[in-house]
Amino acid sequence: MRVGTLQKIRMYIVPLGIIVGLGYLNFALNYSLGYQEIYNHHSHGVAITLWCLSGFCQVLLFIYWALILYVGPGRSPQFPLLDIYQVGDKDLLPLPDVFFCDEFGFPFYDSKSQSLRIERSFYSKYVGYNVLKFDHFCLWIGSSIGLTNYLYFMKFCIWFMSFFIIMLIYISRYTRSSIDRGGEINHNFILLYIMSGFWILCISALFIAHVGYVCRNVTTLDEISIKQKARYERWRSRQKSHKNENENENENEGASGSKSFNCLAQKMPRKEEGKRYVNVKRDNLRLVVEYDVSVRPFNMGWKRNWINLVLNGNRTQGRDEGDYTTARFIEAMAVLLLPFAELPFELRRRRAILDLENLPSGMERTVAEFKYYSSEVSPEFLQVIEDKINRRDCYIPSYFAAKNGLA
Template identity: 25%
Template sequence: MALSWNIRLKRRSWFRFVLPTIVLGLLCYCTWAYCHKLCYQQINGQFGHRSVAIGLICVVCFLDVVVIFIWLQMVVWIGPGKQPHVAPFLILPVASKEETNDGGSQSTSAEYDAVIPPKCYQSDPHGYPIWCSPCQSLKTERTHHSSELGHCVPRFDHYCMWAGTVIGRDNYRLFVQFVAYFSILLLIMWASICVYTKEITQRHHSQGPRINVNVMLTLAFAILGWLLTTSTLGSAIFYMSQNKTSLEAIMDSKRKKFGTRKIFSYYSESNKLRFVVEFDRSEFHAFWSKKTILANVKDFMGPNMLMWLIPLGKPFILSSKTDEVDNSLPSGQRVTLTEILGPYEELYSDYTIQAIEDKIAKGNYLTTFRAFGDDASSVH
């Protein structure tokens, strides 16, 4: 049974690279047809436009390298990211390890590890946070478990079958750059082919058009690919402007399939209680949106706008402190979620907090409770 499961897993891991391999093969074929058949033989050989041919060949080959380099970062070197392990929140009093000696007295050792509950987190109707059984960890906001990778991905966006990888917080900017540069590459291809196809047809009108079949196939592939990449880029920009992931947009459009509510546990400092508040899916369309569109885009692409154009690395860098907390926590140490997640922490918008407080003020909540970790010095 275990052997068959491992075989299926290996087939699955190999299968996800089938479409990327096909895309790479088509890219190589189209580059050859474009550079050799169009630029070298026709633009340079028939029309004598040597400088134009060399310029187009250099630009197309450069963009080829850029697209492949982005793909390697997005899939192989960086990936979508992995949520650090999050221990259960300190909702109930933490049990102590008690050892009884021969004299009958008891000595109490350090408490088990526990995380101070944040001021607001997604929960079940009873106020308990969402648990991921495969990872044996809490699932933080906007995090989803990836069956392809076997771990929870922070800000899970979607699985891109053309790239063969999951798109998450770490490689989202690279994904946007990937489709943007790919779209520019394909635009240059089909636009220049169309321009010179007209000239080739007019020049050989008396003898019939002499257009290479490979160039025509490249034109077809370039137009289809350009339509796909451009629409994907447009969707990504639109979702970023609203601070939404593709998965969240799909869930909003298919409420019946994915459920119609979202529940939060919110600590009210004035009441010293936690309120469990329920929202209909139509009510939390702006739960992550910041004050401006630019702030929303920066949340996905990173604060450095120059790096939006340079396809290199992550949009943020994990601190060493976060890595230390992720690897091993000292026994009994209480830490905050911010210390564990670092840049992976998702912050609710002002609209969200105000909407939750408005429901509490109106008495529109499911239940209340006191969490052991909710004291004045620990709630963040």
């Protein structure tokens, strides 16, 4: 799938429009309000403070915007197939004890990139490769958001919102004195009120939503799937209700001579039954266990999720139990709020990736990359799977049954 011409235009036009809009807001805020009103009629120090604060927020905003684009969402390495038949082929990846699969027990494969698709990765047509822990494509920024630039996206939202909060505070403080002196409101002030209110609402809603996603360690795609399931179930419920009504009408049609036309029926939404599957090793068998899309396999608890995002490169593994303390959580919050405090941890992540790249090419390096980029599932999710297996709410994958004569 390729990006269409209209989509390409929007990818560039919308971010450019944001930049042009910020240019006008700077004129209205720093000149009309900051210079003409505050500097000339109130306080030079307050005006200079406004210019410094708004400039500081925008510098950080554009730096984090640039980092989002430069670092990218995180490209998944190209992985060979899993050795699902366990024949010991050295060109295939060793079979892990647990991996996510389709209903037949097969791992996911992406034909566009000719690679095994590990959990939480998704092919993005905007970048042309499988994105690790793909979250969404941000039209305003013009970039896909994934494993490696998600933290920068969160910090971008923080400083973007801070800029408009500062704008709203200053414009609210000095609007009355401007009206009293001139008899009417400065038209630029009206635009400042509209834009600051609009963007504070939009960005705060977006940021709060993503705070919730981090606390549960889910992505925007996960939430979309949950909503699609609910929408599809509502549609099926209405279809059953309409079917019963039509059957009753057909029974009375001969007597009344009437006929109903359901021309306003809702179109069928995307089919999403919310069924997901995991392939688990149990003794000498492989078992497929079904679970619901609302189950969160990677949720390690809100405190650990934040530590992993901020201090562990947005990964769920690679840390000891002693790293998940309250002190580490406070450190993570400080890194989230302080400008550029995440850079030492980014350098550590890049050194770890460089160590992987320095390994000689071959299966050893591929296995190391597979383990590094794979997401660890939570003990709670493993217990859910174990309980299902104990209840025999599982089945043998088709390929395993055929190989071992269990079909």
